[in-house]
Amino acid sequence: MSGKLYVGLDVGGTAIKAGVCSEDGKLLHTFEGPTENEKGSDRVMANMAQYARTVVEQMSASWDDVEGVGLGVPGFLDIQNGVLLTSPNLVLRNAPLKSYLSEQLGKPVLINNDANVAALGEAWGGAGRGVSDCVMYTLGTGVGGGIIIGGRIVVGFNAMAGELGHIAIVPDLEAIQCGCGKKGCLETVSSATGIIRMAKDAVARGDLAPLAGLDTITAKDVFDAAKAGNETAARIVQRAAHYLGKSMALVSVVVNPQRFIIGGGVAKAGEYLFEQIREAYFKHALEAASKGVEIVPAELGNNAGVVGAAGLILRS
Amino acid sequence: MSGKLYVGLDVGGTAIKAGVCSEDGKLLHTFEGPTENEKGSDRVMANMAQYARTVVEQMSASWDDVEGVGLGVPGFLDIQNGVLLTSPNLVLRNAPLKSYLSEQLGKPVLINNDANVAALGEAWGGAGRGVSDCVMYTLGTGVGGGIIIGGRIVVGFNAMAGELGHIAIVPDLEAIQCGCGKKGCLETVSSATGIIRMAKDAVARGDLAPLAGLDTITAKDVFDAAKAGNETAARIVQRAAHYLGKSMALVSVVVNPQRFIIGGGVAKAGEYLFEQIREAYFKHALEAASKGVEIVPAELGNNAGVVGAAGLILRS
Numbered sequence: 001m002s003g004k005l006y007v008g009l010d011v012g013g014t015a016i017k018a019g020v021c022s023e024d025g026k027l028l029h030t031f032e033g034p035t036e037n038e039k040g041s042d043r044v045m046a047n048m049a050q051y052a053r054t055v056v057e058q059m060s061a062s063w064d065d066v067e068g069v070g071l072g073v074p075g076f077l078d079i080q081n082g083v084l085l086t087s088p089n090l091v092l093r094n095a096p097l098k099s100y101l102s103e104q105l106g107k108p109v110l111i112n113n114d115a116n117v118a119a120l121g122e123a124w125g126g127a128g129r130g131v132s133d134c135v136m137y138t139l140g141t142g143v144g145g146g147i148i149i150g151g152r153i154v155v156g157f158n159a160m161a162g163e164l165g166h167i168a169i170v171p172d173l174e175a176i177q178c179g180c181g182k183k184g185c186l187e188t189v190s191s192a193t194g195i196i197r198m199a200k201d202a203v204a205r206g207d208l209a210p211l212a213g214l215d216t217i218t219a220k221d222v223f224d225a226a227k228a229g230n231e232t233a234a235r236i237v238q239r240a241a242h243y244l245g246k247s248m249a250l251v252s253v254v255v256n257p258q259r260f261i262i263g264g265g266v267a268k269a270g271e272y273l274f275e276q277i278r279e280a281y282f283k284h285a286l287e288a289a290s291k292g293v294e295i296v297p298a299e300l301g302n303n304a305g306v307v308g309a310a311g312l313i314l315r316s
Numbered sequence: 317m318s319g320k321l322y323v324g325l326d327v328g329g330t331a332i333k334a335g336v337c338s339e340d341g342k343l344l345h346t347f348e349g350p351t352e353n354e355k356g357s358d359r360v361m362a363n364m365a366q367y368a369r370t371v372v373e374q375m376s377a378s379w380d381d382v383e384g385v386g387l388g389v390p391g392f393l394d395i396q397n398g399v400l401l402t403s404p405n406l407v408l409r410n411a412p413l414k415s416y417l418s419e420q421l422g423k424p425v426l427i428n429n430d431a432n433v434a435a436l437g438e439a440w441g442g443a444g445r446g447v448s449d450c451v452m453y454t455l456g457t458g459v460g461g462g463i464i465i466g467g468r469i470v471v472g473f474n475a476m477a478g479e480l481g482h483i484a485i486v487p488d489l490e491a492i493q494c495g496c497g498k499k500g501c502l503e504t505v506s507s508a509t510g511i512i513r514m515a516k517d518a519v520a521r522g523d524l525a526p527l528a529g530l531d532t533i534t535a536k537d538v539f540d541a542a543k544a545g546n547e548t549a550a551r552i553v554q555r556a557a558h559y560l561g562k563s564m565a566l567v568s569v570v571v572n573p574q575r576f577i578i579g580g581g582v583a584k585a586g587e588y589l590f591e592q593i594r595e596a597y598f599k600h601a602l603e604a605a606s607k608g609v610e611i612v613p614a615e616l617g618n619n620a621g622v623v624g625a626a627g628l629i630l631r632s
Contacts (some may be wrong), residue, residue, distance in 0.1 A: 133473055147571060154465055156572025157449055163569040168562070168600065171487050180602055246484070253479040254570045255463060256472025282485065286496055289421035289476035 005061055007052050007069045007107075008116070008121075008309030012090030013037060014296025016047060016290075018055035019306030023314070025125025027307050031055035045090060049104040069110040070312030071097060072117030072305045079155055082111050109314040114161060114305060116153045118263070119146020120315060124160040126300040127261045135257040136298070137164055137244065141264035142179070147255060152315050154255075165191065175267045190244040192219040192266050198236045208232045223269040237269070238276055243290045245280025252281075252289040263298030270297075321377055323368050323385045323423075324625030326430070327520075329353060329405030332363060334371035335622030339630070341441025343616075343623050347371035353407045360408060365420040384424040386628030387413060388433030388621045395471055398427050426628040430621060432469045432478060433580070435462020436631060439623025442616040443577045451573040452614070453480055453560065455582035458495070459503040463571060468631050470571075481507065483563045506560040508535040508582050514552045524548045539585040553585070554592055561596025568597075568605040579614030586613075 003022060010017040019030045033051045036043050052069050056062075067236060075087025082098020084090070102109040112120075119136035128134035132151050138144040143165030147154040154161040165187035166180050175184030188194050199222045202208035210225045210233070211217050223252075225233035248260055260281075267273070278295050300307055319338060326333040328351060335346045349367045352359050367394050368385050372378075378424035378455030391403025398414020400406070417423040428436075435452035444450035454460040463470040470477040482496050491500030504510050515538045518524035526541045526549070527533050541549035564576055576597075582587070594611050601609070616623055
């Protein structure tokens with residue numbers, strides 16, 4: 001092995017994934033180990049350091065070739081100082097990740113939140129490769145996001161940049177309560193949760209027979225029914241795509257990205273969904289802003305986090 | 317004089333304003349000369365070069381102390397190459413401003429559009445001083461804007477970042493046509509033009525007696541009537557402030573700026589307007605994003621353009 005290496009850690013509640021990238025954002029090797037949350041804060045931090053070294057050793061590379069280590073972490077962070085303040089999924093509190101790991105590993109260390117890091121991963125080494133301004137939407141349980149301008153993550157004053165799920169987009173008369181306390185957030189209609197809720201409502205009013213017998217309804221069930229020609233399911237998908245595309249039209253006159261990248265479980269619905277998103281976007285966007293803009297699926301799947309974490313060192 | 321100097325040119329259809337700033341964004345001297353559009357493209361460009369030298373000579377500074385020259389230009393630009401493609405107010409077409417001026421002046425030259433440059437001016441040397449992420453709204457005939465992240469202008473793929481007047485914010489049932497061809501744009505309610513239109517509608521239905529006798533209605537007339545206690549005028553102002561604040565709530569989950577700066581003629585209405593904007597913003601914004609965020613008036617008035625133009629060299 002030769003050339004500069006960038007190590008990324010994607011820290012989750014049950015597992016920590018480590019990855020090594022080349023300078024151009026190519027993922028060369030990964031390693032995954034248990035977080036061991038139950039063994040306490042010190043053990044979790046020691047694991048981070050260990051897995052960073054392990055992933056490099058496993059590919060028979062020299063630690064000297066490592067330029068730096070980046071971490072994607074779920075929770076509230078003091079990014080500047082590299083401290084994890086609190087996290088819903090981790091035992092750590094006020095954990096000085098940056099100072100601890102840079103001392104343990106002898107390399108520059110940077111942290112950022114997991115959604116931002118995933119967006120950077122796609123921008124650097126995935127669907128946004130070669131594009132300097134992209135916006136990523138992650139359609140899962142909620143709607144997450146990340147804004148990449150000039151190849152770098154936009155964090156924002158309260159680290160809330162890219163919280164695209166909380167764009168208020170549904171008109172008041174149709175808006176329902178979001179988990180955030182506000183009404184009409186994009187997340188209430190374009191997340192898996194939103195799609196499932198609309199489907200359950202339809203089943204309850206006797207309007208979505210193919211899904212009526214299911215114990216649990218998934219977003220995939222709704223897409224499958226829509227693709228099979230069920231009109232109610234098709235309207236639900238159309239509604240999710242409509243507000244998503246409309247929110248992108250707004251984002252286009254704020255930061256005007258070249259490319260929108262859509263990831264997360266819901267994006268697996270494929271071209272059937274993407275065509276409808278594009279239609280809604282180009283219908284609502286100012287033509288001068290949307291000309292040439294692309295809406296594409298994410299490419300890295302679960303690896304977006306490690307790739308983006310590795311990219312922090314280069315792109316900060 | 318000693319220390320580095322930054323020269324800015326704010327190019328308008330009738331006049332070109334030149335200014336000199338210190339490294340910390342303080343405006344040291346200005347000079348204004350005629351654009352002379354009627355004398356053709358070559359003359360306008362020669363005037364730019366001349367006025368840049370004149371403003372420095374007038375303050376008895378040495379041209380050697382000038383670090384670079386920036387231009388704020390109205391129109392469609394190829395910012396990368398420094399070419400003005402077309403402009404509604406200038407005779408220039410496909411004018412290579414950057415290469416011409418850098419040759420004439422022997423200094424680095426950068427160009428950007430006038431709205432972005434005004435936002436940078438406020439961010440660097442005005443109401444955003446010391447703040448790295450700010451968003452500026454300019455409430456005039458239309459609603460313009462500019463996004464400053466990490467102290468730098470966000471231009472966008474089609475140079476349409478910060479076109480905040482075209483955020484679709486008015487619900488469909490109340491939306492009217494915008495000049496851009498879309499419906500419900502912020503500009504239709506929160507610009508001077510929007511406020512005047514609402515006032516004219518009210519006068520026409522006999523609902524705004526104090527303004528009924530006027531030959532022309534200005535936004536100031538509406539604010540004056542509102543401040544004097546006229547309920548209809550007050551509702552018009554409230555509507556303008558409501559949608560403005562609501563659009564800022566959206567911007568807060570896209571780029572999450574620390575400070576919103578509001579300039580333009582309408583902002584002269586002062587605290588009466590600002591209080592209502594803040595109320596609308598904090599009501600609609602996600603608390604985690606809006607905590608500590610400030611909404612303040614612009615400070616530089618007509619000088620924002622020259623200051624921001626001068627800042628291009630430092631902040632690009």
